[in-house]
Amino acid sequence: xxxxxxATERPETHTVRRLARPDPAARGRGGQRFLLLGLVLAGxxxxxxxxxxxxxxxxxxxxxxxxxxxxxxxxxxxxxxHQLVTYDHGIFLRWTANSFLYAGVGSLGGTLIALAxxxxxxxxxxxxxxxxxxxxxxxxxIPIALLTLPLYLVFSSIGLVDTPWAMLIPCLINPxxxxxxxxxxEATVPFELLEAARLDGAGELRIFFSIVxxxxxxxxxxxxxLAFVNTWNAFFLPLTVLRGxxxxxxxxxxxxxxxxxxxxxxxxxxxxxxxxxxxxxPLAIMMTAMRRYWRTGVTLGALK
Amino acid sequence: MIRSQRWKGAAFxxxxxxxxxxxxxxxxGYAVHQSLFREQRSGLGLGGATVTFAGLDNYRHGLTDPAxxxxxxxxxxxxxxxxxxxxxxxxxxxxxxxxxxxxxAARFRMLLLIPYMIPxxxxxxxxxxxxxxxxxxxxxxxxxxxxxxxFFAPSMVWPSIGNLLTWHGIGYNMVIIYAAxxxVPRELFEAARLDGASETRIAxSIKVPQVRGALVLTGMLSIIQMLQIFNEPALxxxxxxxxxxxxxxxxxxVYNQAFNAGNYHYAAALSVLLALxxxxxxxxxxxxxxxxxx
Numbered sequence: 001x002x003x004x005x006x007a008t009e010r011p012e013t014h015t016v017r018r019l020a021r022p023d024p025a026a027r028g029r030g031g032q033r034f035l036l037l038g039l040v041l042a043g044x045x046x047x048x049x050x051x052x053x054x055x056x057x058x059x060x061x062x063x064x065x066x067x068x069x070x071x072x073x074x075x076x077x078x079x080x081x082h083q084l085v086t087y088d089h090g091i092f093l094r095w096t097a098n099s100f101l102y103a104g105v106g107s108l109g110g111t112l113i114a115l116a117x118x119x120x121x122x123x124x125x126x127x128x129x130x131x132x133x134x135x136x137x138x139x140x141x142i143p144i145a146l147l148t149l150p151l152y153l154v155f156s157s158i159g160l161v162d163t164p165w166a167m168l169i170p171c172l173i174n175p176x177x178x179x180x181x182x183x184x185x186e187a188t189v190p191f192e193l194l195e196a197a198r199l200d201g202a203g204e205l206r207i208f209f210s211i212v213x214x215x216x217x218x219x220x221x222x223x224x225x226l227a228f229v230n231t232w233n234a235f236f237l238p239l240t241v242l243r244g245x246x247x248x249x250x251x252x253x254x255x256x257x258x259x260x261x262x263x264x265x266x267x268x269x270x271x272x273x274x275x276x277x278x279x280x281x282p283l284a285i286m287m288t289a290m291r292r293y294w295r296t297g298v299t300l301g302a303l304k
Numbered sequence: 305m306i307r308s309q310r311w312k313g314a315a316f317x318x319x320x321x322x323x324x325x326x327x328x329x330x331x332x333g334y335a336v337h338q339s340l341f342r343e344q345r346s347g348l349g350l351g352g353a354t355v356t357f358a359g360l361d362n363y364r365h366g367l368t369d370p371a372x373x374x375x376x377x378x379x380x381x382x383x384x385x386x387x388x389x390x391x392x393x394x395x396x397x398x399x400x401x402x403x404x405x406x407x408x409a410a411r412f413r414m415l416l417l418i419p420y421m422i423p424x425x426x427x428x429x430x431x432x433x434x435x436x437x438x439x440x441x442x443x444x445x446x447x448x449x450x451x452x453x454x455f456f457a458p459s460m461v462w463p464s465i466g467n468l469l470t471w472h473g474i475g476y477n478m479v480i481i482y483a484a485x486x487x488v489p490r491e492l493f494e495a496a497r498l499d500g501a502s503e504t505r506i507a508x509s510i511k512v513p514q515v516r517g518a519l520v521l522t523g524m525l526s527i528i529q530m531l532q533i534f535n536e537p538a539l540x541x542x543x544x545x546x547x548x549x550x551x552x553x554x555x556x557x558v559y560n561q562a563f564n565a566g567n568y569h570y571a572a573a574l575s576v577l578l579a580l581x582x583x584x585x586x587x588x589x590x591x592x593x594x595x596x597x598x
Contacts, residue, residue, distance in 0.1 A: 031503060035400045042397055043415045046475065049430045050418060052441065056433070064439050117320035124313020132317055135324055142328070143532050143582055145558045145575040150331035150338070153568065173323035204312040233423040235535045236555070240563075251425040258429060259542040269439060276426045287421050291414075 057277040061270055080274040087268075092275055094246060095253040099232055100282070101164060102249060106171025107227035113172055114227075115220055118181025119212055123194060133182075139175040148240050155241060166241035167249075171231050177223045184219030185212075222293040225286065232283060250279045339363070339573035355569075362573030371551040372574060376531075376581060379553050383530040386466040391522060393470065394477035395515070399507050401478070402485045413482065417475040424472065428539040431468040436543070456544040465536050477522045484518035485511060520593045527589055531582050534559070554578050 056064060060076040067073040084092050120126075121133055151170065155161045160169070189212055197207045213220070238249045245253070254275055257268045342358035366372055397416060401409045419427065434440040435455035443453055455464040488511065496506050534555040541548040541556075550564070551557045558578065562571035 032403070035403055039397065039400050039404075039412050039416075042393075042474075043412065045471065046416050046419050049427075049434055049471065050422070052434060053430050056439070068441065070441055113319045113323065117317045120313045120316030124310055124316070126310040126314035128314070132321060135328070139324075139328055141528065141579075141583055141586055142332070143555070143575065143579050144534075145532070145555045146335055146579045147328065147331050149558065149562050149568070149571055149575060150334040151327065152562075153338075154331060154334065170327055173320060173327045175324075178320060198309075204309070204316075208316065233425070235425050235538075240559075251423060254429060255425060255539060255542065258432070258539060262543065262545065269433065272429060273433065276429050279426055280422055283423065284421055 053273060053277050057274045059270075064270055064273075077274075080270060081278075084271050084274050084278070087271060091245060092250075092253065092271075095248050095250045096278075098164070098247060099250045099279075102167040102171065102234075102238075103228045103231040106168045106231050107224050109168070109172045110174045110177055110227050111220055111224040114174060114177035114181045114223055115185075115213065115216060116208065117178045118183075119185050119189070119208060119216075121178070122182045122185035123189060123191065136175045136178050136182075144236050148237055152240050161241055162243040162247060164247060167231075167234075167238060167247075170237060171227070174227055174230075177227055180223050180226070181216070181219065184216055184222075188215050188219060218293060221290060225290050225293055228286065229283060250275070254279065335572040336576060338569050339576050341569050343567070343569060358569070362570050363577060365570065366574050366577050372554065372557055372577075375551055375554045375557055376578075379531055379533060380585075382462050382466065383527060386469055387523060387526045387530065389466070390470045390473050390526070391477060391519060394474050394522070395481055395512070395519065397474065397478045398481040398485055398515070399511060401482050402511065403503065409482075413479065416478060419472050419474070420476045422472070424535050425539065427472045428468060428536045431464070431471070432539060432543055435464055456540070456547055458547045461540060461544070461547050465540065468536060473526070477526075480522055481515050481518045484515040488514040516593075520590070523593070524586055524589055527585055528582060531578070531585065554581075 052070065055070065055072055057080060058072055058075055058077040059067070060074065060079065063073045063076065117132075121129060121136075152161065155166050160166045193211070194207060197211055202211075232249075233251070234249070235251050235255070238252045239255075242248055242252065245256070248256070254272055257272045257275070260266045260268050339362050340358060340360070341355050342361065343353045343355050401412055404412070422430070434442050437443045437454070442455065445453070454460060492510055492514075493506055496510055501509070532555055533553050537548050537552045537556060541550065541552070550560050554574070555578070558571050558574045561567045561574060
């Protein structure tokens with residue numbers, strides 16, 4: 001309203017008059033520019049460490065230490081990659097394979113169990129259902145240390161410590177996945193459909209595998225994606241249950257390499273940075289490809 | 305529902321129930337059990353150790369252990385600063401996005417979510433190198449402003465970690481708050497505009513109260529995460545062990561007691577204490593934030 005008045009008082013400002021429509025949204029044109037500036041700054045803040053990492057991964061040691069971090073100097077990405085995959089008999093590739101194994105297989109099994117549990121909780125009324133659901137929600141509050149340390153003791157007493165099983169088995173049971181699966185079932189699997197299938201004589205297992213799982217493919221993809229990211233990012237569990245470096249994950253390996261400099265005087269900064277960049281790539285590809293799914297997962301988990 | 309059908313439904317949850325017992329209930333029970341005992345080395349330590357019942361001694365020890373208590377206090381104080389700053393920035397960005405057209409908002413949302421795609425350990429590695437006086441650009445940037453910044457100095461470690469966590473978490477929290485904003489009926493804003501309310505006023509008096517639930521939730525998740533903080537300080541310790549001690553955060557103490565000092569009983573007691581602190585903190589936060597809406 002203020003703008004309309006000033007525009008009529010000063011006829012030379014034609015642009016202002018054109019903008020000063022009764023449409024209230026147009027009032028904040030200056031504010032809009034201010035908003036954009038703020039968002040661009042926030043975007044730069046979000047992006048610049050990633051930019052720096054990309055630039056750093058293309059530099060050789062002298063370039064890394066002596067040139068500005070914000071721009072390229074020479075293209076040594078291939079040398080760095082070569083060094084990375086050949087260092088210590090290709091241990092980096094081993095860690096990559098391990099990360100894929102734990103995150104891929106663990107999340108696949110975990111997702112299947114979570115979908116079955118979510119379906120059972122959402123569509124059947126059995127005694128003890130409330131207790132199971134209370135366990136699911138209550139476990140969100142349990143600190144990792146409270147679980148991981150005794151889990152280590154249990155695993156070591158049955159000889160699972162320092163084997164891939166020590167990573168895979170905990171991935172199978174993920175309460176947050178169960179919670180999501182229950183929410184998705186409630187949203188996508190109608191009671192009537194299940195009743196109809198039962199009247200047609202389909203068994204419960206058959207209904208689950210050939211009808212429910214198919215209907216929940218979107219929800220299942222989200223659950224899998226979030227579980228995969230979670231396992232890929234895990235640090236405390238692998239640090240605790242994996243000892244020998246041939247079973248380590250990427251995170252654990254990179255953590256170890258950053259400590260080498262103070263521990264034994266070997267500076268692996270260049271390898272660490274190239275390795276860090278590579279370890280983002282699978283996640284970035286997966287998250288971008290499955291953007292639609294994980295966005296709903298992120299927000300759905302929060303809103304319900 | 306037919307009786308047999310109910311049991312078939314229960315059978316779908318059976319694998320989870322078994323796993324939950326094995327991976328959650330047994331370890332928790334075991335931790336509580338362990339926390340009630342103590343290992344005593346007899347004589348000169350030659351005869352091996354005997355385990356004796358200690359009652360609540362480990363807990364008493366934990367509650368009077370200055371290292372443990374100060375690590376809890378350190379993390380709580382840090383949480384009181386970092387979480388409000390991060391959530392305020394996330395809220396601000398969500399409000400900015402909400403004022404844009406849907407297409408522009410989608411682009412910025414993707415851009416601001418990039419840090420969330422990066423694993424926490426890798427994010428810490430990147431920032432540690434950005435802070436590094438050898439390879440990072442930030443130290444020399446400080447020189448530009450008059451004095452060289454030392455991000456690993458004792459007084460700077462928490463701000464350095466805080467910036468890292470804020471960078472990593474801002475996009476995720478913004479998306480949750482933004483999603484909550486989208487659910488608010490648009491007519492509310494239109495009505496306020498017709499009544500002559502400014503956009504800022506609408507944001508403060510209508511939008512912010514409407515996303516209160518999302519703020520409580522993101523706040524709760526952040527508190528739970530923060531009390532368990534381990535990865536970032538552990539990585540900082542890798543490059544600056546002088547300033548980040550091995551008893552910097554509660555979980556670091558638990559880890560050290562268990563794996564370096566070999567004192568599982570005490571570590572178990574500390575982790576149970578930490579779980580109680582976590583429960584109390586979440587409960588208090590929930591009560592405090594939901595009370596105001598009454």
